Amino acid sequence: MSAPAPNGASAGAPQSANDARDPSGFLSEIIGAPVTVKLNSGVVYKGELQSVDGYMNIALEGTREFVDGKMRRSYGDAFVRGNNVTYISADS
Amino acid sequence: MASPEGPGAVTSSVNEPLDLVRLSLNEVVFVKLRGDRELKGRLHAYDSHCNLVLGEVEETIYMVDEEEEGGNGEVRTMKKQSEMLFVRGDSVVLISPQA
Numbered sequence: 001m002s003a004p005a006p007n008g009a010s011a012g013a014p015q016s017a018n019d020a021r022d023p024s025g026f027l028s029e030i031i032g033a034p035v036t037v038k039l040n041s042g043v044v045y046k047g048e049l050q051s052v053d054g055y056m057n058i059a060l061e062g063t064r065e066f067v068d069g070k071m072r073r074s075y076g077d078a079f080v081r082g083n084n085v086t087y088i089s090a091d092s
Numbered sequence: 093m094a095s096p097e098g099p100g101a102v103t104s105s106v107n108e109p110l111d112l113v114r115l116s117l118n119e120v121v122f123v124k125l126r127g128d129r130e131l132k133g134r135l136h137a138y139d140s141h142c143n144l145v146l147g148e149v150e151e152t153i154y155m156v157d158e159e160e161e162g163g164n165g166e167v168r169t170m171k172k173q174s175e176m177l178f179v180r181g182d183s184v185v186l187i188s189p190q191a
Contacts, residue, residue: 039185041126050112057109063188075122075188079112081142084185 027052030090035060039084043067046091047078056082113138116189121146123179124186128154132190133177141181149177 030049037045037058047063063078064071113121116135123131123144133149151172157163 041185045186051107051109053108053110059109059112075186076191077112077189079109079187081181081184081186083182 024052024054027088030088034091036089036091037080038086038089039080040086041084045078045080047075049088050077052088053082056085056088058082058085058088110138110140112189113142113187116187120190122186122188122190123184124188125179126183126185129183130154131177131179136176139181142179142184142187143181144177144179144184144187146177146179147175149174151177 031051033049035047035049037047037060039045044066045060045063046066047060050059050061052058058080060078060080061076063075065073065075113135117138119135120132121135123133123146125131130152131146131149132152133146135144136147137145151174153170153172155168155170157166157168159165
């Protein structure tokens with residue numbers, strides 16, 4: 001990349017008032033909401049999003065596990081290691 | 093990163109996902125691993141890589157008899173017991189406290 005800008009870091013790119021356009025802003029915005037988490041293995045978890053960190057590690061509450069669309073198991077709480085995550089979707 | 097719920101929220105004990113694991117120390121946990129393996133055991137230690145030390149562990153391995161290879165698509169399970177197990181974090185998929 002080019003040399004650092006001499007002025008402030010926020011110069012240049014248009015910035016909206018909230019940071020929801022930034023992926024981690026989206027994630028912190030949907031904390032507490034029911035979500036669907038799909039893993040690289042194809043397994044899907046549905047539950048309430050408790051927290052997410054920078055590795056995309058996830059804590060879910062009231063989690064149900066789906067394999068090939070069929071519910072397999074349920075967990076009270078579940079920690080999912082971030083490297084396994086394909087996507088996180090806020091359920092409507 | 094600021095929490096939108098503030099420090100007084102109901103979920104304040106879980107501020108980051110690993111807090112869920114911290115709260116399971118010395119409790120029995122269920123761990124899902126890569127390669128259709130599951131563990132159930134007492135969590136003695138963990139770190140940020142999800143390296144785990146588990147005691148009184150039961151490992152369950154799921155094996156499918158592939159139909160193309162003359163099997164019948166049946167899922168077989170194999171169980172192994174270990175007194176103490178160190179799990180390398182990169183094979184961890186999910187950790188859940190057992191009710």
